[in-house]
Amino acid sequence: MADGTTLQLPHLASHPVHISLFADVANAPFLRQQLLEGNSAFEYAFLDASTIISVNHVLAAVFRAVNDLLHGRLKSRNVHSEIVFSLSPNNNIAESFRRFGISDTTRTLLAIKVLNSPATDPIPDPSSHLATHVQGQRVPFNDATLALTAEIPRVRKIYKLDSGGDAGGRKGKGGKGQPNGAMAANSTIKEMEAVILGIMAVKGS
């Protein structure tokens, strides 16, 4: 598979977004270094995909970042760093980079480029640029792949999905109580997504 996905979010047709997912990435330190140096050929959001559970999880972060860009209220340097920050459950920018951004040990990489963002050198084809510089194997960007690459326990911890008002494995007389793990894996991820998107949406208030 040669190409990533270029998609247009509903209502954000003016800002097409390129997204590529790579597995078995071997040169994360190099890629991270390009971001640290501010190399203008690497205007991407590089995410560690292990903390991403679904397509909508990423797209919600992209939507928020582009929306904040449109309203002139980015909290970080540019729309790409804002995507990383948008994933965070809190307002700590540095922490959001440690949790969601590429690290030297990243193996599964999600590369995102907002194509119409101002001040980016137009790169004609992010797909091939990425293919040239990322040493890894491109895999389909979809829920099925992300479900395999996500580290669910870590994500649950980051978003505190098991804390507060003894949620989670609780009795519940209404017939809803289920032993842990009895639910289908996908419905669990969908349920996680439903809560995580809300947590992302209300932060920064």
Added chain:
Amino acid sequence: MASTAPAFVHTLPAPFAPVPLADADSLPPHPVPELITQGAEALVYRTHFLTTSTLCALKYRPKKSYRHPTLDARLTKGRILAEARVLVRCRKEGLAVPAVMGADWEAGWLATEWIDGQTIRAYLDDYLHGIDDANVVAEQQEELMELMARVGESVGKMHEIGIVHGDLTTSNLMLRPKNKSGRESSAYTNRDLEGDVVIIDFGLAVQSIQDEDKAVDLYVLERAFGSTHPQAENLFPEVLRAYGESHKGAKVVLKRLEDVRLRGRKKSMLG
């Protein structure tokens, strides 16, 4: 729904605003939000969000020109965030409410998961419409009672996690039916009332552990049943019965409801 929607009185904020004509050619088909309801405080639209296969309810609180702009901005922000936070809390606790998908309290909108169903009010209207046909009612009675029990369980669960709704009416309770086929074209079958009860519209919700607040919630719902569906008198006791079974503190709240009713009656006698 679309045909009865009034003409746009308000223009949605970016990025939901209609595409300017000059750009219209160069951009792909753009999903235009469809106005669903227009309340005193908010307009609800249905539109796509994040992907073209995901629908959301976009609740927009337009600026109120009669309020001081600073105060207006603060109120709008407060209400959007209050509603969003309670929704997140409920969802995290496993209560069936719409998931929060996005928000912009400066622009005045909250995007929540679209619930593919109708309000309990609409269902009751439809069902009770043919009330003179006693056979139909008898046939549906069991399904209606089961639906009422699920309403009671949901409200009970909401109270159990310490949320008081503040505006518990049959318009703020929805049913997401299990089988959706042919709902609009054909007559009801007795399976149509199966599905999840989903509580919506948490704009006035608060966190509370007071029995009094919970009892007032139930009282408001009781009044909503009585005023909009007088034929449904025999239904509400089933809501309360299921509520009473729903969690540990529920019986105490029901006891308190008797006091609230009494006070309500006295008040209305005094005019």
